[in-house]
Amino acid sequence: MNLSELQNKTVLLFGQSRAFSADEFSSQMKYHKINLTKEYSEDVVLVVDGKMMTPYEQNASDKLYEEKIDAKFMAIDALEKELAKHIDADTLMMSLKLSHDKDRLKDFLTNSMIDDELFLRLLKMYKWNGDNFFDTDDNRDVSAALIVRFYQNIERNHNVQYAALGIMHLVTQTKNEKLLEAVSYLEPIQQTMNLGVNEANNKIISAIVTNYATDRNVLNMFIKNANSYTRTLIAMREDCDEEMQMNLVKTEDEDVLKALSYNSNLSKHVVKKLLFNEGLAKNMARNLRHDDVLFEIFFKNYPNEVAKNEFISVEMQKKLIAYHAKDVMLALATNENLDKKVVLDLLKEESEELNLALYENSATPQESLEEAYDDELNHLALANNENTPKHILESLAQSGEIKVLKSLAKNISTPVEVLYQLQLDSRLERAVKENPNFGKHIMSENIGWEI
Incomplete structure (x- = not known):
């Protein structure tokens, strides 16, 4: 029509x-x-x-x-x-702005017929009068309208529109940049950043800054106005760009700088800013995606930490072996992203301590683990290794060593049949029940048990 x-x-x-x-x-x-x-x-x-x-x-x-x-x-x-x-959005916005008619504005916000774009524009105009999302009847109606409109599968969880954390759940699931921006600038959120006392709203803020659909301008707003914890969440985002990183450095907050040092994608400019602190430098050595320049900087001063870095290339791994320092090779042996050839090179060192670390490492080829089984001294390490062949894990279940059995009970690769056997031992029962693989099996079989 x-x-x-x-x-x-x-x-x-x-x-x-x-x-x-x-x-x-x-x-x-x-x-x-x-x-x-x-x-x-x-x-x-x-x-x-x-x-x-x-x-x-x-x-x-x-x-x-x-x-x-x-x-x-x-x-x-x-x-x-x-x-x-066919609503003329601009005319409506001007009319509402001039009239200050809150009831009319609320009527539009609770009108399911208007489109999402107009809703978000109108939402920005709504005055919460210093109250929180569900503190007054009007605020409750508008908050419910927001949740109902954007919440995925609302029909399966219709009561969420009345929950204090409903907006947090909405923010967590959405990929709508405009929605995330609109919620970020709502008065209750801005007020929480100033006062920092509302636990539910702080959870909404955390959900916004950890959502990868959130616009960088919104993130910069939170860097400028939010608390230390919120900034640490932004600092650890993989897509935290150089501008955001520099803004975070300017806060001079120790917790924020520490969080930044765990980010694998720091710009070289920011790396130089953090190198003054040994603790931060060690974190960066362990977590940065090293190119040749960064590798040389950190390899010179913190080879042990570099050896544990999951992003180092095969060439970098070989350089660490060539360094031929026992503690560096031991650190490298715990790196679960080792190249197969590098693992074999380390095994040639014929060091018992080094071998045990490698036999516990899921990067070690199964053929090497097969050979290690012949020596009983390696059994505990093999029981801890998720890459250990199934038949060896089954054989280890016959061990009389409680440490070996407890490691098997925790190993997510241990066959379910073995876990059923192990849980009969009261010493291992809790470890089995806390094993994610066993829990997944129980859920799939729809069997219940109490912890």
Whole structure:
């Protein structure tokens, strides 16, 4: 239906409007130059069944339909949807801004017919009057409208619209940049950043800054205004760019700088800023994605930490072996991203301590683990290794060593049949029940047990 076809024509409405208030519905019809009436006449071109029709109105509508009058029939939802589609957003925004009519603004925010873009623009205009999302009836209605509109699968969890953490759950699941930005600038969130006392709102802030759909301008706003904990969350984001990193460095907050030192994607400029602190430098040596330049800087001063870095290349791993320092090679042996050839080179060192570390490392080839099984001294390390072949794990279950059995109980690669066997031992029961693989099996089999 095209509203222009109804211009200067008459529409008969039985009952009431649904999404729009009575005044707003009348105003919208008037804006489109559509005459509205409650009684039938020959001028009527459209009959609309609204909500809360009286028995008299229902009978009158049915009679007109049976008489096959020269008019179309429509439900109120379809007409209101069309009206919402043709709202002049700029004119409406200006009208609301000049009138300060909070009730009218709330009516639009709770109107499910308006589109998401207009809703978010109107949401920015809403005044929370220093109260939180659910503190007043009006705020509660607007908060519920926000959640219902954007929450995924709301029909499965409809009560979430009334929950204090409903907005947090919404923010966690959404990928809508404009929604995340709108929520970030809402008065209760901004107020929480200033006062920092609302636990639920702090959780919303944490959800926003850890959501990878959040715009960088919003993140910079939080860097500028939020507390230390929020900044540490931003500092550890993989997509924290150089501008954000520099803004975080400027805070001179020890916790924030420490969080930055764990970020694998720091710019060289920021790396230089943090090198003055040995603790931060060691963290960077262990966590940065090293190119040749960074590798040389950190290899010279912190080879042990570099050896534990999961991002170092095969060439870098070989350089660390060539350094031929026992503690460096031992650190390298614990790196679970070792190249297979590097593992074999380390095994050639024939060091018992080095071998035990390698036999516990999931990067070690299974053929090497097979060979290690022949020596009972290696059994504990093999029981800890997720890459140990299944048949060896089954054989280790016959061990009389409680340490070996406890490691098997915790190993996610241990066959479920073995875990069932181990849980019969009271010393191992809890370790088995806390094994994620066993828990997953229990859930899939729909079997319950108490911890």
